[in-house]
Amino acid sequence: MEPRRYIPLWELTLARLREFYREPAAVFWVYVFPLLLAVALGFAFREKPVAKITVDVREDVGSPAAVAAIKEKFGRDERLVVNGVTGDEWVKRLRSGKTDLVVALAPDGGFELWDEPNRTETVLARHAVESLLNKEAAQAAAPKLEERHLEETGNRYIDFLIPGLLGMNLMGGGLWGVGFVLADMRVRKLLKRFLATPMSRRDFLLSVMFSRMLFTIPEVLVLLLFGYLVFGVRNQGSLAALVFLIVFGAASFSGLGLLVASRAKTIETVSGLMNLVMLPMWLLSGVFFSSERFPEVAQPFIKILPLTAMNNALRAVMLEGKSLAELTFELGVLAFWGLIPFVIALKIFRWR
Amino acid sequence: MTLAIRCRDLRKTYPGRPAVEAVRGLDLEVTVGECFGLLGPNGAGKTTTMEILEGILDATAGEVEVLGLHWDRDGAAIRRRIGISLQETRLADKLTVREVVRLFRSFYPSGLEPAEAVARVSLEEKARAYVSKLSGGQRQRLAVACAIVGDPELLFLDEPTTGLDPQSRRQMWDIINKFRESGRTVLLTTHYMDEAERLCDRVAVVDRGQLIALGTPTELIARLGGQHVIDFSLADGQAPPADEFAGLPTVTASRLDAGQYGLTVAEPHTALPALLRHLQQTGRELAALTTRHATLEDVFVNLTGRHLRDDA
Numbered sequence: 001m002e003p004r005r006y007i008p009l010w011e012l013t014l015a016r017l018r019e020f021y022r023e024p025a026a027v028f029w030v031y032v033f034p035l036l037l038a039v040a041l042g043f044a045f046r047e048k049p050v051a052k053i054t055v056d057v058r059e060d061v062g063s064p065a066a067v068a069a070i071k072e073k074f075g076r077d078e079r080l081v082v083n084g085v086t087g088d089e090w091v092k093r094l095r096s097g098k099t100d101l102v103v104a105l106a107p108d109g110g111f112e113l114w115d116e117p118n119r120t121e122t123v124l125a126r127h128a129v130e131s132l133l134n135k136e137a138a139q140a141a142a143p144k145l146e147e148r149h150l151e152e153t154g155n156r157y158i159d160f161l162i163p164g165l166l167g168m169n170l171m172g173g174g175l176w177g178v179g180f181v182l183a184d185m186r187v188r189k190l191l192k193r194f195l196a197t198p199m200s201r202r203d204f205l206l207s208v209m210f211s212r213m214l215f216t217i218p219e220v221l222v223l224l225l226f227g228y229l230v231f232g233v234r235n236q237g238s239l240a241a242l243v244f245l246i247v248f249g250a251a252s253f254s255g256l257g258l259l260v261a262s263r264a265k266t267i268e269t270v271s272g273l274m275n276l277v278m279l280p281m282w283l284l285s286g287v288f289f290s291s292e293r294f295p296e297v298a299q300p301f302i303k304i305l306p307l308t309a310m311n312n313a314l315r316a317v318m319l320e321g322k323s324l325a326e327l328t329f330e331l332g333v334l335a336f337w338g339l340i341p342f343v344i345a346l347k348i349f350r351w352r
Numbered sequence: 353m354t355l356a357i358r359c360r361d362l363r364k365t366y367p368g369r370p371a372v373e374a375v376r377g378l379d380l381e382v383t384v385g386e387c388f389g390l391l392g393p394n395g396a397g398k399t400t401t402m403e404i405l406e407g408i409l410d411a412t413a414g415e416v417e418v419l420g421l422h423w424d425r426d427g428a429a430i431r432r433r434i435g436i437s438l439q440e441t442r443l444a445d446k447l448t449v450r451e452v453v454r455l456f457r458s459f460y461p462s463g464l465e466p467a468e469a470v471a472r473v474s475l476e477e478k479a480r481a482y483v484s485k486l487s488g489g490q491r492q493r494l495a496v497a498c499a500i501v502g503d504p505e506l507l508f509l510d511e512p513t514t515g516l517d518p519q520s521r522r523q524m525w526d527i528i529n530k531f532r533e534s535g536r537t538v539l540l541t542t543h544y545m546d547e548a549e550r551l552c553d554r555v556a557v558v559d560r561g562q563l564i565a566l567g568t569p570t571e572l573i574a575r576l577g578g579q580h581v582i583d584f585s586l587a588d589g590q591a592p593p594a595d596e597f598a599g600l601p602t603v604t605a606s607r608l609d610a611g612q613y614g615l616t617v618a619e620p621h622t623a624l625p626a627l628l629r630h631l632q633q634t635g636r637e638l639a640a641l642t643t644r645h646a647t648l649e650d651v652f653v654n655l656t657g658r659h660l661r662d663d664a
Binding site for chain 1: 406407408409428431432434436438440441442443444445446447451454455456457458459460461482498502
């Protein structure tokens, strides 16, 4: 027999890569969309690092000079937005949340502070205004307070967000890149056609997973570079640990993708199944906010989701500089979700 | 005489309510070197039979031998020696013709050069074009290129020309004939009579999962008892039963279908004057009349009382 000149695993992988980068829509969703999300969320949360407090001052109570003085004093505090009101307007504004606190001069030289105790912001506003008024009155007696703000990189929302988006991307990529592609091939009867050749099924499935891994490289690089260049997001841990985690996670999610696609006969079925798998994790697994905000009873369940493990591990490495040895639980969860679905999928996979 | 395909009492039942018996006891023998046609209307069980022979479907019962081998024991060996073209496979849209053929070539331990396979189906000019840019006929030829790139001894073609324009069909026939010249075997399905007559050495007519006739196209037509057909219709309002004409000299079969009478006759020069005399005597008036050679379509209509294609 002549030496084998065509290596099927290579040809299959090459075919997948070509099909992918020749499809502009796929490139957009995989590479551009996560960036847009990062830009939008990154800027949305950067623009208002400190929430402003709106304070209304009643201008028709007390002397105009006193009103002007108090407005001027509040105006010097950068946290406050001061607004003059007359008549009953202040009641409406407070009730509808347009203002957080209403201040009126009292005849005895003191102040009347109106808040709406059900809203957190108005309570905060009250404390801010009270401390402002007290600070001057009791200047001599009060202990000296120095204001400092935590603003170093690593603690901002964007630092939290980038690993979350990375995790979300790895999940989406694994499910779409493997699940959708396989279901699509089944619908087109391409799987059936391949089955009728001497092609090795193992080569075929490996090629789908390999090409998935290859797509991940630019995807992850683009997101990480973008985070670094635009927002200065850095990896505090070792690069090797981060790379390992990404490869490990991509492999794990492609196992899940394989399972999702193992039986589906139509694109609708596979899309539905993928949403069923991904939606709960988008919400629960701490992409946009910490998963610890969910009730205590739900925590054991949330912790064993693959995306939670992925995000927690990525954040542990990128934000806290932890080593892989400290992440055995997360790696175990990912290994479980990669391996078990893969084995089941191989058993039940529908080729025709 | 070596057999390329042999199947005995082949059965395939799809479970369900009611269960569908797609193939009901089919016996087939295809000799090495021949082009064998499976002929029948849609739903006759042609594709199911093909897919069982191709090792894609499992039979419910029956014996199958392909190139002297059995699917359950020697599947890998058979796959290396056959080539197939399925009905409606959508190959990758964003790959070029050359890339698709090369991909299929990589699955086989030996075979043609991809460029050679592309040349055999006359797609050289489209070698760098995306599959999505091909016409229907070009896609079918690409499917055949993928089927022959492993240099198979036996080629399965499921409806290779369905939906193609006449020129593309003739191109496909040339490709199939060329493949056969090297002494290889072809099994194809079709519901085009002219295709079966032009390409096939032998034809099996299949209906409702069963074999209803087998032989060379000429034999099958001869078996009608007459080689000629007189088609005619009568003026408005006249529709005597077809039996009325069955007794005319050398008429072997008569039928009436949608106002059109068809008489299968052995000797048109005897039957035609007799028919005209008969019409005159009974006071009937002709609206149209033609004569032609009998085709496999007539064979099928005579055997089943139905046409091969619903639109025919």
